[in-house]
Amino acid sequence: MAEKIVILGGSFGGLTTAFELKRLLGKRVEITVVCDQDKFVFIPSLPWVAMGWRKPEDIVLPLNRVLTPKGISFINEEAISVDPDSSKVLTKTKQLQYDYLVIATGPALVFSAVPGFGPEEGYTECIFTLEQALRCNEAWKRFLEDPGPIVVGSVQGVSCFGPPYEYAFEVETELKKRKLRHKVPITFVTSEPYIGHFGIGGLGNSKRVMEDEFARREIKVVTNTAVEEFTPQEVRLKDGTKIPFKLAMFAPPMSGVKAVYHLGNEKGFIPVDSNYRHKNYKNIFAVGVAVAMAPPEKTPIPTGLPKTGYMTVEMAKDAAKTIASDILGKAPPEVEPVGAVCIMDMGNTAAMMIARPVTPPRQVSKLKSGIHYKWLKAAFEKYYLWKIKRGLTQLP
Numbered sequence: 523m524a525e526k527i528v529i530l531g532g533s534f535g536g537l538t539t540a541f542e543l544k545r546l547l548g549k550r551v552e553i554t555v556v557c558d559q560d561k562f563v564f565i566p567s568l569p570w571v572a573m574g575w576r577k578p579e580d581i582v583l584p585l586n587r588v589l590t591p592k593g594i595s596f597i598n599e600e601a602i603s604v605d606p607d608s609s610k611v612l613t614k615t616k617q618l619q620y621d622y623l624v625i626a627t628g629p630a631l632v633f634s635a636v637p638g639f640g641p642e643e644g645y646t647e648c649i650f651t652l653e654q655a656l657r658c659n660e661a662w663k664r665f666l667e668d669p670g671p672i673v674v675g676s677v678q679g680v681s682c683f684g685p686p687y688e689y690a691f692e693v694e695t696e697l698k699k700r701k702l703r704h705k706v707p708i709t710f711v712t713s714e715p716y717i718g719h720f721g722i723g724g725l726g727n728s729k730r731v732m733e734d735e736f737a738r739r740e741i742k743v744v745t746n747t748a749v750e751e752f753t754p755q756e757v758r759l760k761d762g763t764k765i766p767f768k769l770a771m772f773a774p775p776m777s778g779v780k781a782v783y784h785l786g787n788e789k790g791f792i793p794v795d796s797n798y799r800h801k802n803y804k805n806i807f808a809v810g811v812a813v814a815m816a817p818p819e820k821t822p823i824p825t826g827l828p829k830t831g832y833m834t835v836e837m838a839k840d841a842a843k844t845i846a847s848d849i850l851g852k853a854p855p856e857v858e859p860v861g862a863v864c865i866m867d868m869g870n871t872a873a874m875m876i877a878r879p880v881t882p883p884r885q886v887s888k889l890k891s892g893i894h895y896k897w898l899k900a901a902f903e904k905y906y907l908w909k910i911k912r913g914l915t916q917l918p
């Protein structure tokens with residue numbers, strides 16, 4: 523009888539695991555993807571949506587159209603809870619029994635970390651979901667009619683540092699293009715101990731390159747700082763500094779999602795071994811942002827380790843291979859520590875970063891910038907969507 527595999531989440535982690543398992547095991551498995559969203563969103567392009575450089579239809583794919591042709595079932599519901607002892611997942615209308623469970627539920631965004639924070643109950647914009655990016659674009663359009671100071675950054679406890687960098691550089695580029703730059707003081711506020719730390723202890727000469735880039739663009743930088751609160755007009759830092767804004771975009775800290783919180787650490791992230799298997803439950807795996815990964819060093823203001831799309835896809839492939847080995851009665855594969863390749867948009871240029879493994883000491887540690895990396899990032903977006911549409915996750 524076919525083994526039942528339930529995968530929670532239909533994004534980078536969930537889809538890659540689903541396609542890889544189907545490819546490796548065919549009819550030996552019945553795979554069900556459970557996702558509260560009905561579409562895959564290419565999240566790395568959300569800063570471009572916020573700038574009006576992409577439309578939602580450019581970067582989304584309906585999940586049923588992607589999964590069903592591959593013989594993978596799709597349930598468009600939120601998983602409400604998991605009972606690891608009876609191997610069951612509960613949604614609002616269904617109870618799903620599994621032989622293997624893969625948790626790829628990504629993060630919950632913790633805006634409650636700071637008073638006045640976030641687009642829904644606070645005064646700051648965010649670009650971490652499609653809805654937030656679209657809202658941020660509306661705020662941007664209003665801002666352009668009556669410009670003033672902009673503050674961009676990451677509060678204490680953030681792990682996903684890239685998007686605020688991208689947004690700050692994109693805003694600076696667009697303001698120059700519109701001949702409005704002289705009307706807009708831009709401040710970049712971050713909990714990182716220095717610019718270019720990125721939550722990974724820096725990468726090659728990232729500190730120097732990023733410091734130069736911010737200086738060249740005359741973006742004021744405040745590092746190693748925590749935010750006390752946001753008001754409708756200003757960011758108040760813990761040291762008493764007040765920075766006024768007309769528009770503020772800040773990254774939030776993350777936790778695991780509610781449905782799997784009880785299977786995780788104190789922040790709800792899932793503890794796994796080197797094959798992405800849950801440390802306490804043999805038939806539960808986790809990949810991507812849902813995984814617990816310790817930061818490389820303790821920073822004066824708390825920061826976390828980013829788990830990027832590239833890392834997520836690597837984890838998903840390794841988890842799928844491990845589950846396949848289990849089902850075929852083979853020894854688990856040897857898994858290398860996860861690495862990262864990432865292209866950070868910088869508005870009028872871009873930076874390519876390679877870290878292998880992600881945290882120091884590293885075998886490979888590179889950061890290079892140039893306009894051709896921006897073209898590569900745009901090409902990669904198209905290629906990745908093409909690949910996911912066809913379920914060809916075995917391609918690089």
Ligand SMILES: Cc1cc2nc3c(=O)[nH]c(=O)nc-3n(C[C@H](O)[C@H](O)[C@H](O)COP(=O)(O)OP(=O)(O)OC[C@H]3O[C@@H](n4cnc5c(N)ncnc54)[C@H](O)[C@@H]3O)c2cc1C
Nearest residue numbers: 531533534535557558565566601627628810811830831832
């Ligand atoms: C703005 C931004 C830009 C980024 N840019 C880059 C980049 O350039 N390069 C890069 O490598 N990485 C980038 N990243 C990181 C990358 O997007 C993440 O690493 C990746 O999305 C993680 O994939 P995931 O599958 O773990 O989680 P997610 O993509 O967060 O997906 C989780 C899925 O699970 C669903 N879900 C959650 N809870 C439940 C539940 N209870 N039941 C059912 N479904 C549930 C969610 O709705 C979602 O569909 C960026 C991130 C952001 C926010």
